[in-house]
Amino acid sequence: MRIPVIVLFAPTASGKTALAINLFGKSSHSFFKGRCELISADSMQVYKGLDIGTAKPTSEEKTELPHHLVDLYQPNEQFSVADFVNLCDEKCSELYSRGIIPLVAGGTGFYIRNFILGLPKTPESDPKIREQLKNRIEKDGNQILYSELCAVDPESAEKINVNDAYRICRALEIFYTTGKKKSSFEMVCEPRKEYDFCVIILKREREELYNRINSRVDLMFNQGLENEVRQLIESGCTKEMPGMQAIGYREWFGNDYNTPEGIERIKYEIKRNSRKYAKKQYTFMNDIPGAKIVEIKDEKSTFLQVESIIESFLSERMLKK
Secondary structure, three states: OOEEEEEEEOOOOOOHHHHHHHHHOOOOOOOOOOOEEEEEOOOOOOEOOOOOOOOOOOHHHHHHOOEEOOOOEOOOOOOOHHHHHHHHHHHHHHHHHOOOEEEEEEOOHHHHHHHHHOOOOOOOOOHHHHHHHHHHHHHHOHHHHHHHHHHHOHHHHHOOOOOOHHHHHHHHHHHHHHOOOHHHHOOOOOOOOOEEEEEEEEEOOHHHHHHHHHHHHHHHHHHOHHHHHHHHHHOOOOOOOHHHHOOOOHHHOOOOOOOHHHHHHHHHHHHHHHHHHHHHHHHHHOOOOOOEEEEOOOHHHHHHHHHHHHHHHHHHHHHHO
């Protein structure tokens, strides 16, 4: 029997966590109260200690609606899309065995896309080439190899941050092993058969979303983001660590955070990068088969639209049995 999975995608500051709690939380007045638990589709909430900058759910929110795949890895550990898909598969199976419908919710479109469509069949690792690339990046730095990737596979380079040494090396490794771009292996177009997906994409008017992102960043600083980052750096975190690639953290490296002017510069960069990221994330969700798009206008109408979509999905599924 295929597992029903509700997927709720929206970029940061869209209001998806509040919506999920209103629909499924312990205090919800919806028919779906208590029927789902949330699996976080956020590539950075998985890291311990990165709380404020990744807008992790509060203890109150986790009490209202259980969250999974949060706080699993140390900042120096690599967490890949394959790790996410495998852990998400395990959690979906475990939740459904308890009579709970999995709710995969977050803003990392690349991870959600691979969970829905399945991981691309990329070549196995070549240890010799991987070691050569690792040595080169340690000697020459990320920028040189990133420029090399831009030249041979610009599509993959566009999806990778210049500080992400692991993914830069992997994309180059695939190219030098096969002579093909990594992007050429990413051609899966059909949802995986082991699941019944109900995919909902939330969209806000762009200017409103950008204003909410700016306000969210201001709130993060008021909540103590500066102290959080200082503690991470003092504990030994460096800009090369996978966890430190997150927006909200990487901007502190290369800027002077000991002056008011430096802090304002960091805040500006976080806002700018968050807005660019929000726009980019939608590109991964544009052609997901069967996805329902909900334009957010106000809290009540959005709640009713999403509730209606989920109700129709579950009703149709019951009729198929």
